[in-house]
Amino acid sequence: MDTSFDVLNKWDRSLKGNNNSYKFVLAIALLEFSKNTDLEKTNVISYDYLINIFVEFYWNHLNRYKLNHSISHEKKPLLNKIFLDLDIDENLRSSLYSISYRKLKKDHKEVVQQLLSNKKIIISILGNPISRFNFDNKGSDHKAGKGYFYEWNRKKEIIILNKDAFLTIKKENKIFTKIVQLGLASFLEKYNVQPNLIDKSKFNIKRPPFSKFINDLFKEETQLLGRYTCFYCETKLEKYDKDHFIPWEYVLEHKIWNLVAACRECNSEKSTNLPSKKSIKKLEDRNKEIFSNLKFKIHNDFDSLESLISKIDDLHTNASKAGYLPWNKYL
Template sequence: MNNAGWDAKENLIPFSPITDGEVIRSINSALIGNSKRTTSYKFVFFKSILDNLFNVDLNSDSEYFLGFDAISLRFAEIYWNLILRCKLRQMPENSDGKISAIERILFDFCEKYGYSIDETEFAFEGLRNAQQLELSEKIKKSVVTKYVLGAFCADTDWKFYHFSKPKKWHGIFISRDFFIVLAKYRSDFEKVNYFEWIKYLEGINKEEDSYMLASKLDKSTERENLNPYRKTLFEFGQTKCFYCGKNLGENAVDHFIPWSFVKDDKLWNFVLACPLCNSKKSDSLTSQDFLDNLRLRNEKLRKMNHDFVQREFKSYTFSKLALMYQNAVFNGYRCGWMPGGRDAR
């Protein structure tokens, strides 16, 4: 970790044009680093940004906004699931029984609400909304904006994003060039991040093997309960499989762009599908026709006067959905999937 940056108050150095290669070099060197690490914050922060690419506001020419609330909520979710659910330690033992700030916050929170630290096995999504927000707010103040924001910015040579504490900005303004490259090489960045993070965790959690660690990191932001999405789409009147048109009895909810690529759940990326299409499509992308159908579906859906729908559509634009679809293809996701039974429609 570049210790020079952690207490920086702001970065307002103007962005100059930067090539794909330079962005990749900059991120890789921030993640790989040479100095000895004492926390995993950097990896979690970077994962929080990657997992939030769907939520970045693209309505500007040169820099794109991502709020601290979104970053911190993801940060809270990852650490809750890794520390409390998977029991992964985040700091070497023997340093005078010291624990990291993030562990302290989580343990205090558990004590406050009477959750046992040793026996809490439910996922972050099991917490009530207000509790999720309380925890994420605390983490935002005491970890994300305190220790990580400046350090990661320094590690990327102040070229990744702008931020300002004195101006009380509520998030980071990501350089457009960086955003484009992050989205384009998303899977590769994720792998480098996981690899370095696993090396760090292996040194602390001796009994864990890398394969198990990789799957724990990857699943740390996976929702188990997709019912709100299923229910809303059904209420909206989607009674047929989005892909084959069959009437839905027992409906399954499907990430149009696979979850394994976007690592996010947004209503506008969900469709209802019959179990057969759901399992056959799996981690593939459909043909372009279905992307057009989803555009039309979303135009109608976003008009629904429903709090949940309005919240979910806050960061939606079709061009972002289309960009992520193309990037998933670029990242190696098989595209052109069609349901077998489509002719029978």
């Protein structure tokens, strides 16, 4: 029986040599299955399970986080091609491009059903990574074969896992997951200028709540400036939402210098869109006012106000290039 190191080494070798991200997403699906399944009872994965993981992962990457998986920005990924071919209203289609797959499943079940109904097309894409993931699968093709980690049968639409190997993977799930995340992040770095790519390489990312520190600090900053008005429409507020000026989906973190008070209407309408370039000056002026007052609390990432201003400008420029849509209603 192989040691944990043997399995880890073979896992790492199986992830090498990628000109697309399919093998990484297959690895994520295998990890999710082994983590959440009693392998003593079943070690068989259906293609339907894999399809659900692939569709969710690529939906979030391509639409929610605006990540490129190819050097060609014009070349539409398969999932987006399928999405463009769906029989839905065009206004609805455009409104869905920025929402999470979790919200899509909750509020637009008919769209999800249409996406998953393209089973034959998606299975044809799965054939390549399924056969290539096993580094020792000489003589196998996309339809059926056997390697170290599993055997597969496209006609039956199943993968049968090497139970001993995956019991090791289940036990050391965090280590195997980290290898996939680092490999995928390295792949994405070739095609994207985005922050926190390692975090974006995780499956099923959940937006964390604001910490007590952020809530208290934001309240202190708002009281300091006497600003209980919406940053965007400047309506006086009884209550306010905390909005990420540069969308959270792009920065993937809560930073006080990127948070502004907003009315519920502006926060909802802006959503994951990007305020205009002109509006950066307003954010810079706000940050300039609080920089000295709360410097050691909120600006310890920067050695000067100028470096903070440069950071925000770079984030805005790169988010725009990534495909975040402009929102110019007030600014």
